[in-house]
Structure formats: C-alpha cells, structure tokens
Amino acid sequence: MWLLLPILAYTVIFVFVRHIYSYWRRKGFPSESPSLSLHFLAQVYRREFRHVDAISDAYQMGRDRLFGIYCFFRPVLLVRNLELARSILEQSYGHFSECKWDYVKGYRRINLLERLTPIFNSSRLSAMFNNAQHVANHMMQHLLDKAEQGQVQLDMQQLLRVFAVNIIGNLIYGLDVNNFEQSDHILNNFVKRPVQCCGLQSFTLRNVPQKSSLAYRLLDIIKRNVALREMGGIIRKDILQLLVLFRNGNDLSGDKWSAENAYEDDKLLSIQRLAKVAEDLLHSALDSIASTLTLTLYEIVQQPLIVEKLQVEIKELDLVHGQLQFEQLEELRYMDMCLRETLRKYPPLPIIERICRKTFKLPNTKFSIEEGKTLMVPLLAIQRDEKYFGEPLKYKPLRFLHDKSEKTSEQRRTALVGFGLGSAQCVAQNFAKMVIKLALVKLLHNYHLELDADSNVEVSHLPAPFITSKDGLKMQLKAREIVTQSNYRKNSF
Template sequence: MWLLLPILLYSAVFLSVRHIYSHWRRRGFPSEKAGITWSFLQKAYRREFRHVEAICEAYQSGKDRLLGIYCFFRPVLLVRNVELAQTILQQSNGHFSELKWDYVAGYRRFNLLEKLAPMFSTKRLSEMFGQVQKVGDHLIHHLLDKEDQGGPFEVDLQQKLRVTLGRLPQKSSYTYRLRDLIKQSVELREDHGLIRKDILQLLVRFRNGNEVCGDKWQLDTINDAEKLLSIKRLAKVAEDLLKVSLDAVASTLTFTLLEILQEPLIVEKLLAEIKDLSNKSGQLKFEELNGLRYMDMCLQETLRKYPPLPIIERVCRKSYSLPNSKFTIEEGKTLMVPLLAMHRDEKYFSEPMKYKPLRYQQPGNDVGQCEVKTKSNAFIGFGIGGSQCVGQNFAKLVIKVALIKLLQNFNLELDPNQMKTIKVSHRPAPLIHSKDGLKVKLKRREINPKFYS
C-alpha cells in the first residue's frame, strides 16, 4: 500500500509534465522535439529566465515561420519571420497588449501607454529640449572639471551614463526616496501651481483629466475623488517610464560610442555633420537635430545590433487566429518575438555583425557612398505596433544631445587592450561586462570658434 502511493504520485507528475511538453505537437504547430531528458530540461530552464542566447539558438534551429518551444513549464510560440511579427503586433487589436499598462476609467479599459503617447509629440519635445540640454551641460562641466584637475583622463563612460533603477531591490531606500520625491513634487504642482516643462508635469495633467497634448502646461485641478490616477499609481508609472528610458538611453549611447570609436572615419563624419549646427553660446537648436542624417543612421545601426529590448514577450489575452496560417494561439499562451536574432540574421541584413551605418542611407543623402543595403524592411528598433516604445523620440533626443556635446568637447579614445575582455549581456538591456566597464580616454578638444559664435 505504502509503495503504491509514491508510484501513483510519480505517474501523475510524469503524465502532467509530458502533457505540458506535448502542447504544440497536439495542436499541430511546428515545434522542437521535446523529450523529458536532463539536457532538454536544462535548455527549457534557461529560457524560462529569458536567456537571450537560448532564444537566439531556438530562432536559428529551423526554417518555419512559427516554432513552439518550452520555457521550463511554459509553452511559448516563437515568431521567426519579421513580416509575420509586424502583422501580428500591429494588427492584433489588443490581443497582445501589456497588462501592466492597463488603465480602467469608469466602465472602460484603456492602454495607459496609448493615452500617454502625446506626451512625446514633437511640440512637447521641443518645449522640454531646454531641460535636456541642461542635463547634458551638467555632464560636460563635470568631465571638464575633472580634466582641469590633472589633464587628460580615463573614465568608465558606461558607469557615468547608466543610472538604472532596474537593478535596485524593489524595497530599496533609493526607490522609496524616489517615490517620496515624486509625491512631494506632485503636491507642489497641484497645491501651489508650480510648473516645470517636463514629463512629470504632463503626468500630473493626465492625473487631473487635462489633455497632455496641445500648448498648456498649467493644471486645471479637479477633486481628489475624480482624479484618474492616485499619487501612488502615478509614482509607479513615472518609475516604470524612468527605468525603461534610462536603460534604452544608456545602452544605446554606450554601444554607439563603443562602435564609432573603433572607426575614426565615422567619428570624422559625425564631427563634420555637427560642425554645421548653429551652437549659439554653446546651445543647440531643437529644429536642427532632425537634419543630422548620418547620426540618425549611426543610432539606427546601434539599435539594430544592440536592441534595448532584445526580446518582445506578450501573453495572449484572448484566442487569436494567426494571419495567413491555419493556427490559433490560445488565451494565456506566450508569444515571443526575438528582435536580437532577427536583427543579426543574414537573411535580413548583410554582414550583420559589422557596424555599417550606411546600410540605411536613403536616395539623395550626401553623407557618402552607400556600401550595403538591408535585404528587407526588417529593422524594428524600439518595438512594433502596440509593443513600440512611446518615448522613443524622447530617447533619441537625449542620445543625440549627449553624443553631440561629448564629441564637441572631447577627443575620445578607447583602450585597445580592453576590447579583448569586453562581453555583452542582454539582461535587462544591453550592458558591457568587463573589468573596467567601457574605459574611454578623454582629452579636451580645441573648439571651433563657430560653435560658440
């Protein structure tokens, strides 16, 4: 009798696990061969924690547009075709929207990111541009002061640029302090009419039912009972936006510097381009940044080779018939789009591991002869459709300002010895792992008088 119980328990566990690992086969999807072996369980366990290399391996393991894989005890549907991924995430009508951004007002449910998207319109960005420049100038003055103390010096630019909250414990004192500061600022703006042209001001306007687009920055306050967001929820939204933006900005800027500093010709082209900027009294003009075509191509190439979000992962909210196929993904199952693997696929980009900004050159651009073209419209960058980053234009603005001011003020040089030790991790965003981070030698540049005319 006592021997029968462990046998029954083992049999129940075995049958349950076998049922999970036959999910895609039972539904007719192309799927990896799933055997309950130690090696297979190890592979599935790595994927459960979104191990990017493991997902890239699965992407490269076949030719089908869809592949059913397993992340430990989770069946995951991997999309291995760019066009199909774009169609699903652009035209799925909320089937795969991110639940943490759900917002309920009355009897209607909205996606909070869609409501906040006007915060990053061109007009709003132009009005926030002054604050962005102040932050960039603060960084440059800090570095110049350091050089004044002892001449040319080395600095870990990754450490300087990367201020990420994503690695902090949820209950850290810094996280609580940030929430306290946001609460205090919200109260000052609502109770005392304080106005700052920044993202938090627009979040406070949204909380009070005001439009976040348009020209107004001042608040039209309403009763506490009618406010759309509590201060606690607003602080959490601000914290989430800050985490995402800091990761994207810091990683993209760091890897752009890593790549361009290995190619002096690219740096020369960027310097030639930014020399045409007005720079009156050292201040940039917002409208001129759109004319930096070669810099745009460099940033696009960085986003291709090192996408800030290497994998898009979404849970299906209701059954969805996949376009141009006989398959249906069920509610609760996970859909995964491996951006990093797609961006480094020779099928879409020739010589994908080489940094070639001119692959994005459009007809009529005069930044140089085009060396290589993409084979299809496979660039995804900051996401697709409902998974697209609403703040991508703000992130690009910050990156451009930082890059311009660094190149204007310093000659930058990589330590060639560290290139052998640099390794890239992709959790939660691309990050350089080496003994000294990204060590760069900085020397004050002789500024062209035109910059400060």
C-alpha cells in the first residue's frame, strides 16, 4: 500500500511535466526537443548558467520565424524574424504592453509610457543640457584631482556608473548630488555591480515583482522635492519638474516649466506612483547609460584610429572653454556611428520579453499565442547574425556610413534595434544618447585613454551587458595637449 503512494506521485509528476513540455507540439508550432542534461543542471547548481546565452543558442537552433522553447516549466515563443517582431509589438494594440505602465485614475486609464514621451523631445532635452553638463564637469574635476601626477589609472566602469548615477540623481530626483565626493549618499547603493540572477530565477521568477530595499528612502526624496516645487514655487529644468507638471495635469508638449497646481483629488499621479516611475527610470537609465558608455570606450581604445577620428571630430566643434552646446551633438556623425555599433554589438536590452495579456492572432501567420504565454525577441542574437551584419563580433562603426547595395542597407537599418522596438521601445533613448555623447566628448577632448595591458576583460549579460572582470575596465588616462586648429575635413571618414 505505502509503495503505491510514491509510484502514484511520480506518475502524476511525470504526466504533468510531459504535458508542459509538449505544449508547442500540441499547438503546431516548430519547437525544440526538450531535454534535461546533467551538464545543464550542473551549470544551474554552480550559478554559471547564462540566460541570455541560452536564448541566443535557441535562436541559432531554429530556422523558422517562430520557434517554441521551454524555460524550465514555462513555454516561451521565440520570434526569430525581426519584421514579424515589429509587427507584433507595434500592431498588438496593448496585447503585449507592460502592465506597470498602465495607471487607472478614477474612470481614466492612462498609459504612462505614451503620456510621458514628450519629456524627452529635443526642446526639453536642450533645456536640461546645462544641468547634464554641470554633472559631467564634476566627473572631469574628479579626474583632474586624481591626475595631478600627469597620469591616472582607474576602473572606467566604476567611474562611469558613478557619473550615470549623478545624472539620474540630478535630473530625475532633483538632487544637486556629486557622488564622486559624497560617498555616503543613498544613490551610491546603485553604483555597485549589478546582482546576477541565477539560472533558475532567470527562467522562472523573472516576472515576480520585487520590492526594492531602497524604495522607501527614494520615496521620501520624491515627497520632499515634489512638495518644494508645488508649494514653494521652485522651478528646475529637469525630468522631475516635468513629472510634477504631468502630475498636476499640465501639457508636456509645450515649453512651459512652471506647474499649475491642481487639487489633490484631481492630480493624475499620486506621490507613490510618481516615485515608482522615477525608480523605474533610475533602473533602466542607469544600466543603459553606464553599459553603453563603458563598452564604447572598451571597443574604441583597442583601435587607435577610431579614437583619433573621434578626437578630430570633437576638435572641429570648436568648444569654448571645453563646454559643449546641445546643438553641437548633431554634428558628431562619426560618434553617432560608434554608438550605433555599440548598441548593435551590446544592446542594453538583449532580450525583449512580454507576456500576452489576451489571446492574439500573430500577423501574417496561421498561429495564435494564448493569454499568459511569454513572447521573446532575442535582440542580441539577431544583431549578431551574419545574415544582417558581416563579421558581427568585430567592432566596425563604418558599416553604418554607407552600403554598396540598397538591399544590404535596408537589412541593417531593419536589424539594428538598439533601445528596443514597438511597445518595448525605450522612450528615454534620446536622453540616454545625449548623456553618453556628452561624457564621451568630455573624456576624449581632455584625455588619451589606454587599456591596461594586463587586463583580461570579460563581458557578460546580467541581463544588461556588464564587464565581470576582477578589476572592471582598467584604463590609463593621460591629459591631452588640446590642439585648436585642424586641417581634418569633416567628411573624410
């Protein structure tokens, strides 16, 4: 009798697991053959399993536009064709949008992602640029203090994460903070290396909400600064000021910065919700800005010719006392190509992952994806596919200058995603590009950079790209002798 109980239990578990791992076959989708190897289990046990790498391997396995895979007990539909992915995410009418950006106020349902987009248009960013440059000057002063001997060696990844945190503190939280000097500030908690999820958590618990241990302290900062702006009439040209405008029902598309305060019951956002928006922006912007900046420097310092071209392009801007103007960012054409190549090789969001909120017929296919099932677009794998980019592991900014065939040019334009696509596109990408270009101009204008000869750099995705080597990105900086005249022609790339 007692022997039958474990047999019955094992039978139920076996049938349950077999039912899950036959999901895509039963629905008629092309799919992988599920297997569970000892090597895989050992990787998970040793915390060596890489979620992003596993998805990239699955992309290589399939040949169809849609490919069913399994993330432990979770059926996931992998979209291998970028045009189809664009169609799904742009024409799904909210079927795959993130719930965290939906907000209900009274009888109104607000999609914050759409309503906050005007915060990052050119006129708003131009007004914020002086504050951003003030933060960049803090970084340069910090390097100047360390370089009194004429040369300095440091972990650039750590430096640039502090810079990114300072930018976020100043423009999103409204704090005049300089974490190069204030080592005990709350935002310094975000400078540390991101915590990598283990394989089990990456595959099974990615959508479980996790409460930040710092959320309540960040909420207090938001409460204090919002009160100062609403009651004291303080106006500061930053993102927080625009969030206060939106909270009070003001139009964000104009040039107005002063808020017309509404009664508490009429405000579109509660303080708690505004603080959550700020925290979401902090997490997404920090990794995007810091990783793109770090990996751009890592790639270009290995090719002195690229650094030389960038420095000559910066000289052509004719900076006044080393200060950059917002309009001059558009003139950095070669730097823009370098950023596009970095975003191709190291997308800040290597995988777009969305849960279907209602059964949806996939466009131009015979298939439908059911409510609750996960859809993935493997951006990293697509942007490193030789079908779109020749020699994908090489850093070649000039691949975006021109193409011999119109077909190749269109393929590359379509395949390069960078900051996401469709409903998963980052609304703050122009803000991130502005900050990244500003930091690169400051560093390349003032210093020669050289990668430490003993560095053994390894890039992993956690999930954002991050240098996991012991010393980070170790570089030597040597002050440059600024040349004011150049015979270099702007178009001679």
